[in-house]
Amino acid sequence: MNDPVETAKRLAALKAVDNHVVDGIIGIGSGSTVVYAVERLAQRVKDEGLEVICVPSSFQAKQLIIQHGLKLGDLEMHPELKVTIDGADESDQKLTLIKGGGGCLTQEKILASCAEEFVVIADYRKASQNLGEQWSKGIPVEVIPSAYRAVYQRIEKMLGGKSDLRMSGSSKAGPVVTDNGNFILDWKFEDVKDWKEVEICLNMIPGVVENGLFVGMARKAYFGMSDGSVMERTV
Numbered sequence: 001m002n003d004p005v006e007t008a009k010r011l012a013a014l015k016a017v018d019n020h021v022v023d024g025i026i027g028i029g030s031g032s033t034v035v036y037a038v039e040r041l042a043q044r045v046k047d048e049g050l051e052v053i054c055v056p057s058s059f060q061a062k063q064l065i066i067q068h069g070l071k072l073g074d075l076e077m078h079p080e081l082k083v084t085i086d087g088a089d090e091s092d093q094k095l096t097l098i099k100g101g102g103g104c105l106t107q108e109k110i111l112a113s114c115a116e117e118f119v120v121i122a123d124y125r126k127a128s129q130n131l132g133e134q135w136s137k138g139i140p141v142e143v144i145p146s147a148y149r150a151v152y153q154r155i156e157k158m159l160g161g162k163s164d165l166r167m168s169g170s171s172k173a174g175p176v177v178t179d180n181g182n183f184i185l186d187w188k189f190e191d192v193k194d195w196k197e198v199e200i201c202l203n204m205i206p207g208v209v210e211n212g213l214f215v216g217m218a219r220k221a222y223f224g225m226s227d228g229s230v231m232e233r234t235v
């Protein structure tokens with residue numbers, strides 16, 4: 001594999017799976033980095049007889065689990081997870097994360113919250129000192145479709161910045177619809193001092209389902225670097 005970003009994602013995923021996964025129930029995040037984690041999990045199941053049941057955070061994660069022949073579970077059967085492994089769009093020094101670039105933030109946050117340990121895997125482009133340095137698309141906010149304009153206006157009034165309704169692009173006219181049947185606003189923030197306060201404030205707006213700020217949830221992150229090493233952050 002020659003692409004340095006893909007190599008970095010793979011290295012981070014391998015290390016996280018090797019260091020954190022033991023027999024038990026595993027939460028599987030979404031995105032392109034998680035693909036490498038699922039591949040590694042499947043390899044360990046085959047080579048070592050690892051006994052895992054995987055709980056997906058999205059349609060994509062479910063497909064990955066099935067394609068790799070792993071045991072599929074759900075939160076109703078397994079509300080307590082040993083570890084959740086997931087990617088991120090950006091992480092600051094304290095492992096405050098922006099997530100939801102793939103639109104799966106609500107289930108991802110649920111899986112992170114149900115796990116004894118939440119481990120982040122990402123490539124070097126995602127590691128920042130402060131949020132917003134690398135990720136310029138804003139903070140995803142999942143909203144009930146009928147409330148999107150009301151929420152949009154409330155966010156601007158309360159917190160400033162600007163929101164965009166996420167659109168599907170060329171393959172379908174209209175907005176992105178999440179796995180839960182909702183819309184996504186991408187809120188471009190300005191001057192945030194307290195991320196926890198913002199996370200709570202966004203979720204207090206009626207019509208908001210969840211937002212993509214993950215504050216104080218991750219304790220460990222692995223970032224694949226361009227030189228082939230893996231940088232670890234622990235908080």
Ligand SMILES: O=C(CO)[C@H](O)[C@H](O)COP(=O)(O)O
Nearest residue numbers: 031032033087100101102104
């Ligand atoms: O939050 C997510 C999806 O909702 C992903 O974890 C995030 O977008 C990172 O994706 P990738 O591993 O493709 O960089």
